[in-house]
Amino acid sequence: MKRKNIFALALTGLTLTAALAGCGSAASTGGTDSSADNAPKGTFRTLEEIQNSGKITIGVFSDKAPFGYVDENGDYQGYDVYFANRIGKDLGVDVDYVSVDPASRVEFLTTGKVDVILANFTVTEERAEKVDFALPYMKVALGVVSPENAVITDVSQLEGKTLIVAKGTTAETYFEANYPAVTLQKYDQYADAYNALLDGRGDAFSTDNTEVLAWAIANPGFQVGIESLGDLDTIAPAVTKGNTTVLNWLNEEIEALGKEEFFHADYAATLAPVYGDAADPDSLVVEGGVIE
Helix, strand or coil, rough: CCHHHHHHCCCCCCCCCCHHHHHHHEECCCCCCCHHHHCCCCCCCHHHHHHCCCEEEEECEEEEEECEEEEECEEEEEEHHHHHHHHHHHHHHHHHHHHHHHHHHHHHHHHCCCEEEEEEEEECCHHCCCEECCCCEEHHHHHHHEEEHHHHCCCHCCCEEEEEEEEECHHHHHHHHHHHCCEEEEEEEEEHHHHHCCCCCCCEEEEEEHHHHHHHHHHCCCCEEEEEEEEEEEEEEEEEECCCHHHHHHHHHHHHHHHHHHHHHHHHHHHHHHHHHCCCCCEEEEEECCCC
């Protein structure tokens, strides 16, 4: 299999609406906001409150290498964490990392447990009704990894079989909507989902194609048989609905970082050691929030 092709994702039909960029009020607690069509709000801290506190709380994954994980020293690492560290530096505050699982990302924002989510969060219309997304910094589709001795190369082969997914992910939503005949085995944590595949409790696992490639490289005996499934999506930071001050700052930050090709540097530091020559950075990285 030519692994390089996993990131050759078609851009046809990709659109990002203003709704996904988000807009909201500057109030520090939820309330009525006619500009957001009375979308549900949660408790949040404004940019000024964050800066005055000297700390920003950012939700990331702790078990989704190479995007967000905890290393052997107990430190957070990965593509999302590299970005989060820069946010803290440019804001002049410390970063307090909070581990989240896929299904808890929205709830951690709406309840004020975190100021920002940087947990490989795919932008969807449904999620944009609950949170405000900033500009994107990555693009992604779904992939499917399975054992090499029983590799799944087409979705039709999953009928009558068990597909492992993580709860609250685009993979769960996609298969429930498009392939109801496929039996889904759901887990809260990515680590548990991968362990289920390793233990033979499912026939395949689906999540972002960027991640399944990395996992297959690190786990001999498994192969990404379906390299790109569904629409090309984008990954973006998210804030509580209505938190305009933080949202606007993030958008300005992403635009400024694009001018220095920050996310290519992020890729080189965190993803290139994993992918090697198996991927083209330009097929994954988004600079300045602009899809090319």
